[in-house]
Amino acid sequence: MNHLAGIDPILALSLAYWQQSLIKVGIVAIVVPTAALILGYVFLLKMMSFMQSRLGPMEAGPYGLLQLLADGAKFIQKEDIFPDAADRRVFALAPVVVLMSTFLLYLIIPVGPDAISANFDTGIFFALAVSSLSVIGILMAGWASASKYSLLGGLRAAGQLIAYELPLVLAVVGVVIQAGTLSMQGIVHAQATGEIFGFGWLGSPYILTQMLGFVIFMIAVQAELTQPPFDMPVAESEIVGGYQVEYSGFRFLFFFMGEFGTAFAFAAIASVLFLGGWWLPGFDADSNWLNVLGPIVMFVKVMVVSFFIFWIRFTYPRFREDQLQTFAWKFLIPLALANIVLTGIFKVVL
Amino acid sequence: MATPTLPERSQLAYIASQAADSRLNVEIETEGMTLNIGPQHPATHGTLRIVAKLDGEQVIAAEPIMGYMHRGYEKLSEVRTYPQVTALVNRIDWMGSFANEVPFILAAEKLMEVEAPPRAQWIRTILFELSRIANVVLFLGDMAVQVGAITPVFYAFRDREYVLNQIEAVTGGRFHPNFDRIGGLKDDLPAGWIADTKAVLTKVDAFCDQLDTLLLGNEIFQARCRGVGVIPADVALSYGLSGANLRASGVDHDLRRDDPSGLVHDQIDWKVWTHPDGDSFARYWVRLQEVREAIKMVGQLLDGIPSGPIMAKVPRIIKVPAGEAYVATENPLGQMGYYVLSDGDLNPFRVKIRTPSFNNISICPWLLRGVYVPDIVTILGSLYFILGDIDR
Amino acid sequence: MADTDTESPAAQEDAPPSDDRRERLLEDLRPLLGDAIVSTHIDVGHDLYLRVDRAQWADIGTRLRDRGFQFFDFLSAIDWMASPFGRSMESYVDTIVAGEDPTAPPADMSMIGSGYAGGDTRFQLLARLYSVSESIGVVLKSDLPDDDLTIGSWSRVFGGASWHERETWEMFGITFTGHPGLRHIYLPGDFEGHPLRKDFPLLARHVKPWPGIVDVESMPGDDEGGN
Numbered sequence: 023m024n025h026l027a028g029i030d031p032i033l034a035l036s037l038a039y040w041q042q043s044l045i046k047v048g049i050v051a052i053v054v055p056t057a058a059l060i061l062g063y064v065f066l067l068k069m070m071s072f073m074q075s076r077l078g079p080m081e082a083g084p085y086g087l088l089q090l091l092a093d094g095a096k097f098i099q100k101e102d103i104f105p106d107a108a109d110r111r112v113f114a115l116a117p118v119v120v121l122m123s124t125f126l127l128y129l130i131i132p133v134g135p136d137a138i139s140a141n142f143d144t145g146i147f148f149a150l151a152v153s154s155l156s157v158i159g160i161l162m163a164g165w166a167s168a169s170k171y172s173l174l175g176g177l178r179a180a181g182q183l184i185a186y187e188l189p190l191v192l193a194v195v196g197v198v199i200q201a202g203t204l205s206m207q208g209i210v211h212a213q214a215t216g217e218i219f220g221f222g223w224l225g226s227p228y229i230l231t232q233m234l235g236f237v238i239f240m241i242a243v244q245a246e247l248t249q250p251p252f253d254m255p256v257a258e259s260e261i262v263g264g265y266q267v268e269y270s271g272f273r274f275l276f277f278f279m280g281e282f283g284t285a286f287a288f289a290a291i292a293s294v295l296f297l298g299g300w301w302l303p304g305f306d307a308d309s310n311w312l313n314v315l316g317p318i319v320m321f322v323k324v325m326v327v328s329f330f331i332f333w334i335r336f337t338y339p340r341f342r343e344d345q346l347q348t349f350a351w352k353f354l355i356p357l358a359l360a361n362i363v364l365t366g367i368f369k370v371v372l
Numbered sequence: 373m374a375t376p377t378l379p380e381r382s383q384l385a386y387i388a389s390q391a392a393d394s395r396l397n398v399e400i401e402t403e404g405m406t407l408n409i410g411p412q413h414p415a416t417h418g419t420l421r422i423v424a425k426l427d428g429e430q431v432i433a434a435e436p437i438m439g440y441m442h443r444g445y446e447k448l449s450e451v452r453t454y455p456q457v458t459a460l461v462n463r464i465d466w467m468g469s470f471a472n473e474v475p476f477i478l479a480a481e482k483l484m485e486v487e488a489p490p491r492a493q494w495i496r497t498i499l500f501e502l503s504r505i506a507n508v509v510l511f512l513g514d515m516a517v518q519v520g521a522i523t524p525v526f527y528a529f530r531d532r533e534y535v536l537n538q539i540e541a542v543t544g545g546r547f548h549p550n551f552d553r554i555g556g557l558k559d560d561l562p563a564g565w566i567a568d569t570k571a572v573l574t575k576v577d578a579f580c581d582q583l584d585t586l587l588l589g590n591e592i593f594q595a596r597c598r599g600v601g602v603i604p605a606d607v608a609l610s611y612g613l614s615g616a617n618l619r620a621s622g623v624d625h626d627l628r629r630d631d632p633s634g635l636v637h638d639q640i641d642w643k644v645w646t647h648p649d650g651d652s653f654a655r656y657w658v659r660l661q662e663v664r665e666a667i668k669m670v671g672q673l674l675d676g677i678p679s680g681p682i683m684a685k686v687p688r689i690i691k692v693p694a695g696e697a698y699v700a701t702e703n704p705l706g707q708m709g710y711y712v713l714s715d716g717d718l719n720p721f722r723v724k725i726r727t728p729s730f731n732n733i734s735i736c737p738w739l740l741r742g743v744y745v746p747d748i749v750t751i752l753g754s755l756y757f758i759l760g761d762i763d764r
Numbered sequence: 765m766a767d768t769d770t771e772s773p774a775a776q777e778d779a780p781p782s783d784d785r786r787e788r789l790l791e792d793l794r795p796l797l798g799d800a801i802v803s804t805h806i807d808v809g810h811d812l813y814l815r816v817d818r819a820q821w822a823d824i825g826t827r828l829r830d831r832g833f834q835f836f837d838f839l840s841a842i843d844w845m846a847s848p849f850g851r852s853m854e855s856y857v858d859t860i861v862a863g864e865d866p867t868a869p870p871a872d873m874s875m876i877g878s879g880y881a882g883g884d885t886r887f888q889l890l891a892r893l894y895s896v897s898e899s900i901g902v903v904l905k906s907d908l909p910d911d912d913l914t915i916g917s918w919s920r921v922f923g924g925a926s927w928h929e930r931e932t933w934e935m936f937g938i939t940f941t942g943h944p945g946l947r948h949i950y951l952p953g954d955f956e957g958h959p960l961r962k963d964f965p966l967l968a969r970h971v972k973p974w975p976g977i978v979d980v981e982s983m984p985g986d987d988e989g990g991n
Contacts, residue, residue: 073523074522074523074526074527075526075527075530076526170405170407171407174407174429174745178429250520250521250522251520251592253520254746336521336522336523337521337523337586338520338521338590338592339516339519339520339521339587339590339592339593339596340519340520340521340592340596340746341592341595341596342595342596342744342746342747343429343744343746344744345595345596438949438950439948439949439950439951439952442950442951444959446935446960447959447960447966448966450847450966451966482810606834607923609834609835609836609896610829610834610836610921610922610923610924611836611922611923611924612835612836612837612838612922612924613924623896624896625835625896625899630896630899631899631901633810697807697810697811698810698811698892698903699810700837707837709837709838709892711838711840711890711892713842722842722843724838724840724890726837726838726892730927731836731838731924731927734923734924734926734927735923735924738923763950
């Protein structure tokens with residue numbers, strides 16, 4: 023059982039299965055909010071502020087570092103409000119469903135040759151399947167809020183998220199064809215050990231060979247996260263909060279954590295699929311050093327990818343849904359299909 | 373029947389829109405969903421309420437409901453003296469508030485047969501154009517927020533602060549200058565103001581150029597705005613649309629050139645901008661060019677201020693002789709006019725305030741049929757109104 | 765155009781200024797409107813005032829629009845009655861500072877007089893149209909008899925008139941025949957009364973008297989007014 027073999031070499035102790043699982047659950051439970059906090063602070067509070075010619079929060083902690091913690095505390099201590107006409111159980115469950123899909127995404131993110139929570143053979147398939155769970159949560163939120171704005175937001179979200187699942191999956195298919203495996207560690211290994219035209223020092227990062235797939239994947243990620251230019255479901259200047267508008271307190275915190283946690287997770291998946299994951303040129307793909315350096319390398323790559331996600335978020339205006347759907351169905355999907363065909367041809371020929 | 377000609381078609385459209393207007397009053401919801409946009413809503417520039425009847429995401433009928441901020445200015449002006457009415461009237465269009473005072477003061481001056489000295493007229497025009505810059509720069513950023521781009525509005529506010537600082541340096545008030553007086557101005561310019569204002573103008577100019585690349589060239593912005601909310605010229609005229617809304621529909625009409633009164637626009641060199649399309653993009657584009665033009669105008673005006681007194685000889689207690697006068701100027705939001713009827717007393721007898729946004733928004737029931745919900749926000753944003761201007 | 769105002773009183777007596785553009789416009793409009801015109805007045809350099817017959821109001825709108833006055837400026841009304849609240853609406857201080865007797869009866873309207881201005885009937889409709897091509901405007905007024913406050917609606921002629929007529933109905937109580945739906949525009953639906961009428965009191969002044977012209981104090985050694 024390879025997850026046993028994972029921790030043994032590092033810790034030099036022998037842990038029972040339930041102890042290992044507990045540790046993994048604990049790590050993921052800590053990493054997700056931390057990731058959301060880091061992304062939120064660096065990009066939302068500071069980068070966005072600086073790009074908008076202002077400073078952002080500066081009061082809570084040095085340079086506003088503790089602002090998000092203060093916000094979290096504020097959210098938790100708020101009154102738990104239900105709209106009068108809302109369906110209570112569904113209303114309460116919806117943010118949990120969204121957050122659950124975020125947590126499940128972190129299971130398959132590798133940060134070292136042996137450091138992964140669940141080393142499935144079909145890792146990326148699992149990730150894509152699990153990320154679609156959030157659509158249900160959003161629909162639940164939109165319907166159960168018993169508000170016309172929420173309903174509009176929920177329906178827009180349903181249409182948009184389902185439409186952009188396809189380019190997401192199709193972009194990944196190109197990577198899978200090239201790597202020859204669905205497993206996340208397998209994809210990293212394929213990039214680490216591959217060569218481009220005989221030059222092997224850089225490995226074969228798929229961002230170079232799958233450039234089109236990378237662009238499509240990033241656009242689809244932007245849409246899956248309902249970030250501008252695809253934030254019709256939460257169009258702040260029209261339907262004010264969309265499906266989130268009736269939520270306050272810690273339920274809204276769940277949505278917020280879900281959004282930024284998923285952003286981190288997708289950025290990590292993008293780094294694994296296209297940027298080579300935890301591998302650094304110059305190291306052997308199985309080296310034990312990478313179990314220590316891997317997390318740092320992954321973090322840096324995630325930050326780079328997130329930078330682009332958030333940069334586009336506050337620069338572009340938003341699409342109208344019909345334009346959004348046209349863009350997905352008439353433009354991205356044919357492009358992704360063409361990418362798959364090309365990849366297949368090159369895989370066979372080269 | 374033969375194809376209706378354009379006047380007949382527009383006639384039919386009017387009748388249909390009026391029928392839709394009154395249909396909304398009936399409380400039977402036979403189809404569709406009624407959505408209340410406002411009065412508290414980020415997109416409605418204040419407390420405007422739009423009752424939209426939707427079929428999915430498409431609007432069947434939409435009607436603006438206002439009055440949440442109605443302050444009764446016309447009734448109040450009957451019991452205020454003329455300087456007090458000036459202070460009151462600042463607050464109609466609070467974004468470019470010096471411009472509100474100007475037509476009222478000009479009407480009162482006309483009734484008193486007093487003309488402000490040239491220096492006062494020039495400074496009045498400078499402040500008038502500065503208030504236009506302050507107002508429309510906010511629009512340029514705000515329209516971006518309506519379509520979802522959240523960054524330009526911060527640049528707009530930042531650069532607008534410089535202009536407001538200049539206005540405050542002269543008048544003492546950023547938002548409510550209360551500076552115009554019958555016969556001239558309250559005070560003269562402070563030392564160094566001209567040089568400071570020229571520096572500020574370069575900054576605002578840089579902002580306009582920034583917007584050109586950031587927003588106007590953006591494909592998503594164009595996709596959201598082009599072809600959305602097209603207003604033909606004859607409809608615009610019949611609803612009394614004014615300002616950039618009218619010029620964006622191709623009508624070449626600018627009161628500063630065609631019907632000037634008391635301001636010195638005829639003594640400087642400037643251009644009227646029009647656009648043939650009449651859609652939201654055209655309205656945005658025309659306002660951007662107007663800000664650039666206003667910057668050039670203020671630059672020329674600053675160079676040519678004549679010296680002299682700031683105030684003509686008027687009595688301390690102003691009793692305006694009996695008579696009536698209507699003076700309209702090309703305010704930042706459109707054509708603003710005051711019809712002042714005086715009976716020779718301290719207070720006006722009747723003041724009718726013709727505000728541009730009231731007419732600009734009256735076109736909404738006609739314009740918003742058949743558009744999508746996001747387009748409501750785009751169209752309202754591009755028509756650009758200030759609540760105080762609609763509600764008085 | 766504004767230079768006519770600066771002519772000294774002496775010069776005005778010698779050479780009454782004339783406004784050729786508006787004279788020509790008036791001559792153009794006379795055959796068009798025919799007997800609908802009750803009286804006219806040219807405010808030299810500023811505006812042309814036409815006082816027209818109430819019965820032909822809607823038709824006049826159509827004729828003027830077809831003649832070129834396509835820009836709908838505004839439509840409202842004037843209540844010529846002197847405010848019955850008289851001096852009590854202003855403060856005691858105001859009247860003394862102005863050199864008036866605070867106990868005097870309210871002013872009458874004979875100062876403005878009839879002719880183009882109004883005052884024959886209590887309510888007078890006021891509208892303005894503008895011709896963009898000629899850059900000239902015309903102010904239309906129409907007296908409404910006290911017992912029948914109705915007049916034809918312009919909502920089928922000018923789209924923008926609809927809201928203006930709603931506001932005029934709401935504020936003055938003038939009914940526009942042919943308007944698709946006269947209902948409140950500024951005030952809540954169940955509001956009673958017509959606020960801009962002179963006999964509708966400004967309640968704030970009754971609740972608390974106006975403090976007066978507190979910002980215009982006499983300078984030491986200065987009396988009130990140079991003229």
